Amino acid sequence: MIPVTSFAGKTVAVFGLGGSGLASCHALKAGGAHVVAGDDGAERLAEAAKAGFITADLRTVNWSRLAALILTPGAPLTHPAPHWSVLMARQAGVEVIGDIELFCRERQRHAPDAPFVAITGTNGKSTTTALTAHLMKVAGYDTQMGGNIGTAILSLEPPRKGRVHVIEMSSYQIDLTPSLDPAVGILINVSEDHIDRHGTLEHYAAVKERLVAGVQSQGTAIVGVDDIWCRASADRIEQAGKRVVRISVKNPLPDGLFVDHETIWRASGGARSEIAKIGGIGSLRGLHNAQNAACASAAALALGVAGDVLQKGLRSFPGLAHRMEQVGRRDHVLFVNDSKGTNADATAHALSSFGDIFWIAGGKPKAGGITGLTEYFPRIRKAYLIGEAAPEFAGTLGATVPHEISQTLDVAVENAARDAQASGLKEAVVLLSPACASFDQYRNFEIRGTKFRDLVQALPGVKPVV
Template identity: 35%
Template sequence: MTNIPQQQPLTSIAILGLGRSGRAVLDKARALDIAVICYDDSNAENKSEIILQTPEDWPWDKLDAVVISPGIPHEFPVPHPAVHLANHHNVAVISEVEFALRTSPQGRWVAITGTNGKSTTTALTGHILRQAGKTAVIGGNIGAPVTSLPEQTEDSIAVIELSSYQLETTPSLRAAVRVILNITPDHLDRHGGWDGYVSAKQAILDSATKDELVILGPGQPLDDIAADQQHKTRIIRLDDDCLAEEDRQKAQAGNPALQGGHNQQNCAAARLICRELGLTDTQINDGISSFSGLAHRLQPAGRIEKIQFINDSKATNGEAAAKALASFTRIHWCAGGIAKEDGLSACEAFFAHVQHAYFYGESAPEFEQAVAGKINSSCYDNLEKAVEAAVHSAAQTPTDEQVILLSPAAASFDQFTSFEARGDAFCQIAEQQIAQLHAKHPTPEKVAGHV
């Protein structure tokens, strides 16, 4: 098992935020007889089994740590009042991941971060390992909270996706392999700007040793990070040689769930991870070929004749949406929500693939202005109306292969509770549109619904 740096035992904690991770910490704390109090800004129902107290009333002199939800600011743009109090009382503010590290045995870990691609790489790596007969689980920023994963053994492997929010509050991280796929502007308000965001991502390397493997993507700022780390740990770059190797292996090319140049990098990263963990290229290729893809990331959502629906709701920034636009041609592009700092600048290189853009939600006017004179676009009140307009337009040329693509390039919170809810809504709308088209033009080629 991995040795975790000695930390103060946790005997009394406060939980700030009762989402998935907060609930997992609450359950584990009770199982370990750790004293626990909770607070949630949403005024969660004060059930008899949960002790809810405002932070002003917490027993600060007895608390060992505050376990904070990743969605709650602990520094920028403005720290939560509970964080102010924790700092005043010299009480550590830690993540759910840090809580898990300090309360459970740790087997071999793979820790993966990056602005884009980390969920696909995490899920793909876990799939390859399981397909090869390894005991492997995935969790963290994808899937289950780390605290609720099965207890690890000497032979088990945990593939953990880590966000910038989680990394800032996880000082005890140990991992056999650490990965930073890329760093592009995102969440800058939560990190005080670009430098703070880069530092948060780079925190995955803070405790790296020479016995551990670090995998870094290409370009800046990762070139500078690699130079800084070169004498501290083993480093492999996801460079042109790695990508050429992926071409030679040909496993990705045969899997429609992994199309696009961005997935070539994801596959290359997964290959390096799995080689480090003892797998052969034959085992890795079998896993890549059989990977069914990630929900809400270039996910087929139905087809009728030559019109295909693709759910890429997980593309919550321009860089991610650009990767989707690069993967198809003749695109009817549905995008919108709460715009991120990078806007649509990264998408511009692939505007030639777009037939028409259908913008909706809060960012619609901003997006329409950004593409003015470059591609045809129109604005709609909501996603449903945008998709309806896209389908109507695509149906005018039914003999051409076309894609109705939801790749929002924005956060979902103006109209949806999460990118998952947005993607599910798109899949339902796609199913309805397919049924309506089939009713008008019956055809045996119709494949309806969420596939």
């Protein structure tokens, strides 16, 4: 745990008592703060009370006595309307921040030179975070990984010299971290997502940019420049005097890191040198994972990792569950769990990685649906549509792609496995990459992906992929 000493002797409200909220309560208490815990759910309030914290309906407390509101990233800060606790805090002149802001303040107070890598992007941030942490561990660093990837940041060990924190950040978390100042910041990409919480794509992109714009004066901003939003961000940050490393998987660069023929190259002044090879690494299959690998490699190089260690780390990376996870094989049929493909852009990466696909898609639809995936339709032998999005997706596929409305995942897996087995193809891929949120049928994408894995592994004759 990281004790939060910056509010010692002061009273702080914490709203949202999930994993990161409870971790904030414990860290603030350990640092000497007085904590008032609030939540809209009775069960979470009861859990906090059981853990020894004062709980209250924050609508009834005296806000003039509060030094800060620590807000869960799940509660809206600006759009579609600020959460009621945000409105009350602002009316009382109380700052509204998140748990990663508490970490940043502790690092600034106690170990400002401790390595801190912060990572964001519309897609790929979890894989890039896990890969960066893996590379640093292979290089011998005491590595702490957390944030949006699963472990609350304040549950990690405190910052200190020689210990690197590798932290995934959502746009919601960036919004709540005004003092964000990583030694290395990574912005992988920006595409349309979370507009309901940011109002416009322009505002969403601006929030993402803040992570790399805030790098320390001697730090490194790593920016993927294969979309217009990030290209503009890289230019602005460089003009502000920060060190920028540009990343591309689409075009060679005169300066920066780029991927060409499954090799990561570093360019300087137009001259190139080989950094690492990523061909044949199953956990880094596909152009999107090449982008992730290049970003993570740039971070490791910025922190002094040697080239031979970098190559060793890339080859030994096991990958992440629910992200292009190869969960089984039966004869010529490969089953791939990409449940984390919760929007069309993420699913495009998965579809581009295979040839003959029996595609399971659907769930709670997002803006735009799958209209942006038409260039990949020739790769799809048949689609199996589930959840709320099934009728909409069927309309988009039309007569171009054979499809059925399976409704549920168990039916989709059974039918896709049967059709792939009977296809006679040299390699057929049953791919779960929903291009949708899971919330219509599953609480989160992890539960959806685990269900897929279980269904696949229960099929007769399925063996692990080695």
